[in-house]
Amino acid sequence: MQVSLTADDGHTFSAWEAGNPDGPHALVVVQEIFGVNRHMRQIADTFASQGFSVLTPALFDRVERDAELGYTQDDVKKGLALRAEIPLKDTLADLRACAEHFRRHAPHRKVGIIGFCWGGTLAWDAATQTHDFSVAVSWYGGGIAAHKDAVPHCPVQLHFGGQDSSIPHMDVAAIRTAHPELDIYVYDDAGHGFGNSDRSSFNEAANRLAWERSVAFLEAGLHTKGNIPDRP
16 A cells, blocks of 8 residues: 655655555665556566565655656666766655654564665665664666775675677676675576566566565565664
8 A cells, every 4th residue: 555754855755555564574676767557567476476565665756756667768768867867865854754654663573675676776875874774685776886895784685687789797796706705696697677578578487586586585684673763
């Protein structure tokens, strides 16, 4: 269902909520450049069916409310244009608001984050530029290489498609070199968006394996005893 959240700068935005809000595994699912469309709601609902409490924030609400796009070239252009209008600090404020929402009644509750495409880059940014998340997973985050020297504050797992024409192999290699400690997986026959069943690039085998790895990694990170990382 739709809920309304407020970031610390006063911006109010919607989020898709799925699962038991007080369940043991709190997770923020971060959208692609196509908004919180049917696919992103399906992803959230699938995580909920596996025991996660999920919030998927509508990050485009800062420039266009309720934006839901398809996958035509015009949709891609519009999604890129909307993304370009939103400073990183604003998207991070929205992601932090989701984490705070989860911790409203449990201040030390751990929160995970997983993102796809643009959201994959944002998951990395949230892991490196905030202390709000205890575990982070990124699927085909094209902007990570540009921020590869940032240091994560929590465990991070990355997934890339070996046939992704928008993320060069050299970018993935550079990330590996900068962070040999990270779990980085490349699916040789998969392209960009291999986890989106609504796109022609969907790769069932890669999606299944990446999903299994992601769920196991998130559950392990959220099960670990102790509080969330100290925040400044």
